[in-house]
Amino acid sequence: MRKVSTLMFFLLGASWLWGSDETAPVVIHSTHYEVTSWAGAVDGQRAADLLESLYARFEAVLQISTKPNAVFKVNLYADKKSYLKAVGPLVGPAASDFVALSFSDPQRNVLDAWNAPDKESSWAFQGFLQWFWSIVPHPPAWIETGLAYYFWDIGGKQPDWQFGTHRIFADDVLAAWGDKGPDLEHLLGPKLPAGKEKDAWAFVTFLMNTSDPAYARAFGAILADLSNPASTDAQTNSSLALARLKSIKPLPQIAQDCLDWWKAHPGFGSLLQQAENQLKVQKGRLAAGFLAQALELRPNDGPVLYLAGLAAYEAQDFPLAEQFYQRAQTFWNEAPAGLLDYALGLTAFQTKDWIQARTHLEAAAKAAPATYTSLTQPLLAGLP
16 A cells, blocks of 8 residues: 555545445546546536546646556545545545545556545646556656646646646745755655655656757656556666666756756746846836746736736836736736726826826826825826
8 A cells, every 4th residue: 555645635545445325426437537426427527527638638748648448436525524434444534635545456546536626736636646557556756746746736727738837836946956956866766755745846847848858858768668567666667767867967967957947937926026126126128027927827917917017117118018007907906096097097198198197097096095196196287
């Protein structure tokens, strides 16, 4: 029996042996999944459809396939109470939302879940493990964990599954690494060192997304090695993977390449901080580059859209500034009173759109007179 600690609400196990005292479940059959649902046919079908979508993405991204006619078992419970009652006999008091458990026997590799809404990333994480273990029974821990978090990070709804949706741990790993990069000597062993899940995610993400084709080829070769039926144990598989990587460059140079790549792809918090630093010294064009990356991660973030408007205004691209401010109005319901109208009024003033300038400046003064009356009066007085 193998346990994998996660931050999810699923449990991979054999609870189908115990069943449930609820009414008879509905069994949904899809191409690759058999979903036994105590949550009804509609939700059972929804789970099957999501898992089929994930299955196709796993194969498309990693270019490896399961055995022909493979069917994965899934139990979907109506609520958390039913779920815990079913999985409790497996793990006793340890049963919780944060446990995953698998058996080496593929026939007992069952995905159990309770019918919680909006958990696409969790389905991606645990669905990947169920799928991956059917192909690679003994993967090196850094690959297993890194890929599981990779799919969790980009979630279940991303249509193209390209890197960049969240970069969820980017700032954490950069802060931990400093100027040294990941400790690959310890990370790339058969077992993952304690607390290195984020490092595994970061290294796998680097291998899959760097523009250096040597790394992509090596990672593809590693996955091909692992999916070979002749692969045996985690120690052997780990040694093979390490040899593939060392054939490219020495590990210290690989670590440096990984660090450099992540410095060019920081997380949301770092991007925002760097943009604000540039705006403080009136370098709008430099700020715009950081904000463009931030908007790739969170395209509808109102405060970031506002800052992007400021950057465009500072760079004297007034039409673009207006577009960002208008989008901020749509998504930033908690914006300080009058702020966006004042920004739009200033932008309209610069483009000599006097009607819009008056409309927005008057609206700003009305919304927050203590803040904007003194600022808008000289501008309004100068309008034709």
